[in-house]
Amino acid sequence: MPKDLVIVESPAKARTVGRFLGSGYEVLASMGHVRDLPSGNLGVDTENSFEPTYVDVAGREKVIREIKKSAKTADKIYLATDPDREGEAISWHLLESAGLTKKPVQRVVFHEITKNAVAEAFASPREIDMRLVNAQQARRILDRIVGYRLSPVLWSKIKRGLSAGRVQSVALRLIVDREREVEAFKPEEYWNIHAFLTSQATPETTFRAALQAIEGKTGRVRVANGEDAAKIVEDLKAGTFKVASVETKESKSRPAAPFITSTMQQEAARRLGMTAERAMRTAQALYEGIAIDGDEPVGLITYT
Numbered sequence: 001m002p003k004d005l006v007i008v009e010s011p012a013k014a015r016t017v018g019r020f021l022g023s024g025y026e027v028l029a030s031m032g033h034v035r036d037l038p039s040g041n042l043g044v045d046t047e048n049s050f051e052p053t054y055v056d057v058a059g060r061e062k063v064i065r066e067i068k069k070s071a072k073t074a075d076k077i078y079l080a081t082d083p084d085r086e087g088e089a090i091s092w093h094l095l096e097s098a099g100l101t102k103k104p105v106q107r108v109v110f111h112e113i114t115k116n117a118v119a120e121a122f123a124s125p126r127e128i129d130m131r132l133v134n135a136q137q138a139r140r141i142l143d144r145i146v147g148y149r150l151s152p153v154l155w156s157k158i159k160r161g162l163s164a165g166r167v168q169s170v171a172l173r174l175i176v177d178r179e180r181e182v183e184a185f186k187p188e189e190y191w192n193i194h195a196f197l198t199s200q201a202t203p204e205t206t207f208r209a210a211l212q213a214i215e216g217k218t219g220r221v222r223v224a225n226g227e228d229a230a231k232i233v234e235d236l237k238a239g240t241f242k243v244a245s246v247e248t249k250e251s252k253s254r255p256a257a258p259f260i261t262s263t264m265q266q267e268a269a270r271r272l273g274m275t276a277e278r279a280m281r282t283a284q285a286l287y288e289g290i291a292i293d294g295d296e297p298v299g300l301i302t303y304t
Contacts, residue, residue: 033089034056035093037053079108107126188224192210
């Protein structure tokens with residue numbers, strides 16, 4: 001009996017999704033991208049609207065053959081890659097590389113790998129969103145145009161194997177500009193003065209007060225050197241202090257926003273000492289499914 005063919009990126013995701021869908025579906029993994037720009041040349045026609053030239057990724061020949069073979073006997077084909085620009089592009093490349101044009105092909109998107117989420121996604125499939133595909137292509141082409149020409153400079157100046165692209169190049173420029181600002185900065189000496197005060201009503205309560213004005217003159221108090229600071233401190237020690245007013249405000253705190261890639265990597269590095277690569281591997285594994293207490297794997301985080 002023919003089965004519907006479902007294509008995802010990884011074997012772990014394929015196992016989890018396949019368990020939810022049941023025996024009426026065959027779930028295969030593309031192992032990531034199956035097509036990309038060639039490694040031996042620029043692969044972008046800069047004289048013809050930046051038209052890219054794609055080739056099959058080395059080592060994906062067997063995967064493509066298996067997909068083509070299964071597609072011949074499938075009733076329908078579902079592309080269930082990740083719900084982002086990269087996932088949309090992988091689905092489009094699969095369509096082109098494996099020649100999935102003779103059978104009905106639809107795109108399904110779910111942001112968490114749970115039974116309900118997968119069922120809802122397959123109940124409302126859609127077409128491939130070429131806006132997302134073109135966004136990914138523009139990003140990849142820009143990476144190639146910048147990196148292909150700039151990386152050899154790093155190889156000659158630093159060491160081979162380093163890569164430069166649209167992100168690294170801009171980040172380096174920001175660092176250089178900031179360093180130039182630091183080098184051009186002329187330090188100015190200034191002193192802040194604070195008093196630690198105790199309440200007469202509650203002697204156990206101590207609070208810190210900052211010097212805000214001198215002789216009634218409002219505005220920022222600028223103390224330029226230690227001598228002036230010492231004189232002001234001596235004058236303050238001879239005086240008495242009273243609280244002129246107390247203002248009470250209600251404040252609201254909001255929970256932290258959901259992680260995006262950059263904030264997730266930052267927190268993983270700060271709290272757990274993870275590299276960016278390890279943080280992304282861990283997040284992908286949590287999304288694709290982890291076995292808990294010996295049960296079947298289930299997705300533990302959402303993907304937005």
